[in-house]
Amino acid sequence: MIAHADTIPKQRHPLIAFILRWLLTTNHKEIGTLYLCLAFLLFFIGGAMAMVVRLELFQPGLQFTQPDFYNQMVTLHGLIMVFGAVMPAFVGLANWLVPLMIGAPDMALPRLNNFSFWILPFAFILLLSSMFMEGGAPNFGWTFYAPLSTTYGPPSTDYFILGVHLMGVSSVLGAINVMVTILNMRAPGMTLFRMPLFVWTWLITAFLLIMAMPVLAGAVTMMLTDRHFGTSFFEAAGGGDPVLFQHVFWFFGHPEVYIMILPGFGIASQIIPTFARKKLFGYHSMVYATVAIALLSFIVWGHHMFTSGMPLAAELFFMYATMLIAVPTGVKVFNWVATLWRGSITFETPMLFALGFVIMFTIGGFSGLMLALVPADFQYHDTFFVVAHFHYVLYPGAIFGTMAAVYYWLPKWSGRMYDERLGKIHFWTATIAVNLTFFPMHFSGLAGMPRRVVDYSIAFADFNIVSSIGAGLLGLTQILFLYIIVKALTSGEKVTDAQVWEGAEGLEWTLPSPAPLHSFHTPPEIEPDEAHAATDKA
Amino acid sequence: MGETPRYYVPHTSVWPIVGSVALFVLAYGLATMIHQSTDKVAAEGTHGVWIFWTGIAVVAFMLFGWFGTVIRESVAGMNSGLMDRSYRMGMQWFIVSEIMFFAAFFGALFYARVISVPWLAGAGNNLETHTFLWPDFADTWPLFMTPGGTETEAMAAWGLPFINTVILVTSSVTVTFAHWALKKAQRIALGIWLAITVLLGCAFLLLQVIEYAEAYEELGLTLGSGIYGSTFFLLTGFHGAHVTMGTIMLAVMLFRVFSGHFTPKNHFAFEATSWYWHFVDVVWLFLFTFVYWF
Numbered sequence: 001m002i003a004h005a006d007t008i009p010k011q012r013h014p015l016i017a018f019i020l021r022w023l024l025t026t027n028h029k030e031i032g033t034l035y036l037c038l039a040f041l042l043f044f045i046g047g048a049m050a051m052v053v054r055l056e057l058f059q060p061g062l063q064f065t066q067p068d069f070y071n072q073m074v075t076l077h078g079l080i081m082v083f084g085a086v087m088p089a090f091v092g093l094a095n096w097l098v099p100l101m102i103g104a105p106d107m108a109l110p111r112l113n114n115f116s117f118w119i120l121p122f123a124f125i126l127l128l129s130s131m132f133m134e135g136g137a138p139n140f141g142w143t144f145y146a147p148l149s150t151t152y153g154p155p156s157t158d159y160f161i162l163g164v165h166l167m168g169v170s171s172v173l174g175a176i177n178v179m180v181t182i183l184n185m186r187a188p189g190m191t192l193f194r195m196p197l198f199v200w201t202w203l204i205t206a207f208l209l210i211m212a213m214p215v216l217a218g219a220v221t222m223m224l225t226d227r228h229f230g231t232s233f234f235e236a237a238g239g240g241d242p243v244l245f246q247h248v249f250w251f252f253g254h255p256e257v258y259i260m261i262l263p264g265f266g267i268a269s270q271i272i273p274t275f276a277r278k279k280l281f282g283y284h285s286m287v288y289a290t291v292a293i294a295l296l297s298f299i300v301w302g303h304h305m306f307t308s309g310m311p312l313a314a315e316l317f318f319m320y321a322t323m324l325i326a327v328p329t330g331v332k333v334f335n336w337v338a339t340l341w342r343g344s345i346t347f348e349t350p351m352l353f354a355l356g357f358v359i360m361f362t363i364g365g366f367s368g369l370m371l372a373l374v375p376a377d378f379q380y381h382d383t384f385f386v387v388a389h390f391h392y393v394l395y396p397g398a399i400f401g402t403m404a405a406v407y408y409w410l411p412k413w414s415g416r417m418y419d420e421r422l423g424k425i426h427f428w429t430a431t432i433a434v435n436l437t438f439f440p441m442h443f444s445g446l447a448g449m450p451r452r453v454v455d456y457s458i459a460f461a462d463f464n465i466v467s468s469i470g471a472g473l474l475g476l477t478q479i480l481f482l483y484i485i486v487k488a489l490t491s492g493e494k495v496t497d498a499q500v501w502e503g504a505e506g507l508e509w510t511l512p513s514p515a516p517l518h519s520f521h522t523p524p525e526i527e528p529d530e531a532h533a534a535t536d537k538a
Numbered sequence: 539m540g541e542t543p544r545y546y547v548p549h550t551s552v553w554p555i556v557g558s559v560a561l562f563v564l565a566y567g568l569a570t571m572i573h574q575s576t577d578k579v580a581a582e583g584t585h586g587v588w589i590f591w592t593g594i595a596v597v598a599f600m601l602f603g604w605f606g607t608v609i610r611e612s613v614a615g616m617n618s619g620l621m622d623r624s625y626r627m628g629m630q631w632f633i634v635s636e637i638m639f640f641a642a643f644f645g646a647l648f649y650a651r652v653i654s655v656p657w658l659a660g661a662g663n664n665l666e667t668h669t670f671l672w673p674d675f676a677d678t679w680p681l682f683m684t685p686g687g688t689e690t691e692a693m694a695a696w697g698l699p700f701i702n703t704v705i706l707v708t709s710s711v712t713v714t715f716a717h718w719a720l721k722k723a724q725r726i727a728l729g730i731w732l733a734i735t736v737l738l739g740c741a742f743l744l745l746q747v748i749e750y751a752e753a754y755e756e757l758g759l760t761l762g763s764g765i766y767g768s769t770f771f772l773l774t775g776f777h778g779a780h781v782t783m784g785t786i787m788l789a790v791m792l793f794r795v796f797s798g799h800f801t802p803k804n805h806f807a808f809e810a811t812s813w814y815w816h817f818v819d820v821v822w823l824f825l826f827t828f829v830y831w832f
Binding site for chain 1: 553568569623627631641646649650654655658662684686688760762764766768769
């Protein structure tokens with residue numbers, strides 16, 4: 001059992017008690033819920049900004065926004081989706097699931113866990129308040145290249161810089177917590193190679209966060225001193241180089257890309273075996289492939305800068321290193337498909353999202369391969385082709401992954417089942433909308449439509465109309481998703497069985513539904529099952 | 539349910555939310571202060587500086603309260619060996635993240651020395667850049683004259699910086715002696731070695747201040763003197779900030795030794811501080827080698 005130091009007196013007004021509970025909690029499930037709610041809120045805010053962008057791009061010419069405001073929307077949309085929606089959603093899932101999956105009573109450092117969460121809302125208040133400042137919000141794109149962000153950035157850039165610092169502190173502390181939890185808190189018998197893949201992918205994600213986020217802190221610090229204290233890091237007249245900014249940024253930025261996808265890989269690897277009613281094919285190769293992807297992510301940053309000016313040898317190096325990533329990624333996709341092979345597959349909503357993830361993420365992976373080719377990239381760089389590519393890996397990757405996870409584990413979290421029919425409608429409308437929105441961008445990009453520009457040639461008008469209609473539909477599916485969640489939580493069918501899904505494996509399914517606030521007071525016994533006994537020997 | 543607690547999980551804590559609000563106040567105050575005190579934005583008023591220091595004060599208060607709570611729990615024997623390991627791993631990974639923070643600035647230094655400065659002087663296929671932008675610019679390191687024409691002198695390695703190297707390496711040794719004394723329960727030796735370490739830390743910081751004064755007043759080496767000054771001050775400055783932090787941590791440890799804390803078996807805070815101190819020392823060795831010496 002656990003010793004508790006209960007510091008809240010019981011006789012408070014219910015509202016105050018409610019607020020204090022969420023402000024002061026150290027419970028991994030409550031903090032996980034907070035993370036997921038914040039991520040969902042920011043997902044709507046970032047999504048509303050995307051709606052502004054797509055509305056403006058519905059037709060050529062200026063309709064609704066001025067160019068500067070359009071640039072602010074593009075910038076904030078990117079920043080909020082990356083740092084506010086995808087990352088907190090994954091940390092929320094880690095909070096909920098990692099202790100359950102490894103049989104731990106809570107996260108290793110519960111107070112630190114509360115700290116990492118509550119820094120975030122303040123960081124986003126700082127970032128969003130920049131919209132109401134003189135000179136407007138940051139308008140230089142989410143990658144904030146120098147000198148756009150140094151010499152030419154609006155005054156609010158400094159609040160943005162400090163906001164990024166806060167997000168960085170939050171991410172690093174959160175990652176340290178996940179890392180220590182996985183390394184130190186596993187139940188006896190839960191060896192590293194018996195861990196579920198979601199835990200494995202998060203272990204590696206935590207490593208990437210600890211390695212990459214401090215570099216971003218360094219980059220924004222150099223920006224700050226260049227802006228106000230006369231340093232010349234990104235200023236050629238002082239011996240520095242604006243391209244240096246891109247190197248430092250993308251040294252952070254490329255691992256960041258994998259931070260936003262590896263937990264999604266983990267989720268797919270949990271869900272597909274359940275609904276195929278088979279063991280995951282190639283468990284060990286999945287782990288090694290994830291490690292390989294993570295290590296490679298540190299030596300491929302140059303592929304974001306092929307047109308920025310680099311020696312030919314460096315371009316070739318980054319091209320080959322990038323193409324190498326296709327190998328472990330291919331191993332993963334192969335393993336998912338092999339898991340499906342001859343399975344007794346059923347298509348519940350989580351499975352649909354997981355399969356959509358595998359298929360459409362692979363499309364994004366292939367366009368990534370095209371972008372990795374230096375001579376081809378000279379043509380694609382900074383066009384809508386790039387926008388199509390990373391939205392294919394992020395939307396059906398990170399977002400579908402998160403939604404699959406929410407559908408899959410919601411009955412365990414809340415003890416209530418979502419509406420299966422509405423879930424399927426959600427999946428199919430979202431899938432159609434994603435492809436309507438992002439697929440035409442491949443064509444407009446290949447034809448030469450530049451990204452981040454408010455106006456465009458009439459030649460791209462048809463593609464953009466389709467994209468904008470798709471985006472509107474995609475926006476509506478989020479409201480449907482919200483409705484499904486609220487409906488499930490308030491009036492969903494009660495789940496009484498611990499084993500919610502017939503084929504699901506893992507310690508979380510041994511707990512009652514809903515999972516009690518405190519679980520695994522005493523560590524569970526880990527029974528080595530047959531399949532793992534075989535792999536343990538290997 | 540009568541078993542011994544396996545892992546102590548505090549039910550609620552007020553310190554994290556205090557810290558989050560404090561960090562927000564600090565960040566908002568810092569940006570406002572910078573706007574009000576530098577000329578790029580030149581905002582009116584002087585309240586930024588007060589907001590900033592309020593944030594710092596509340597962060598200090600939070601750390602005091604948070605660590606105080608943890609120390610009380612530890613003294614009350616609520617921490618299991620498993621929790622001790624959590625703290626240890628947490629500190630180790632925190633130091634890894636700190637290493638990566640310095641790596642960003644070392645990256646900038648190497649980029650400037652190996653790539654941007656030679657390229658501006660026409661190396662590789664950059665002859666036209668050189669010829670049309672700054673034909674008089676010469677590739678030297680330290681960068682005595684920037685392409686824009688700002689001049690500076692270099693900070694010599696074998697004066698104050700070398701003395702500081704000796705001080706910091708010595709302090710790493712003395713903190714280890716203190717640790718050995720702690721493990722043998724020799725409290726007087728522990729106090730003496732730890733006090734010497736704190737004094738060495740202070741001496742380092744004092745010499746660093748003198749060195750900065752010399753740089754600004756005699757060498758013309760400032761934040762504004764091109765990429766050499768930029769990397770010099772950001773690297774040594776952030777290192778100095780870490781030495782300051784480490785010295786404060788060591789002083790707190792000294793205070794706790796006087797209060798009778800720590801046993802030969804249970805002294806995580808002391809060990810974490812000494813790890814941090816060694817980390818700061820190793821960073822300095824890299825600084826001395828690549829910023830001052832070569």
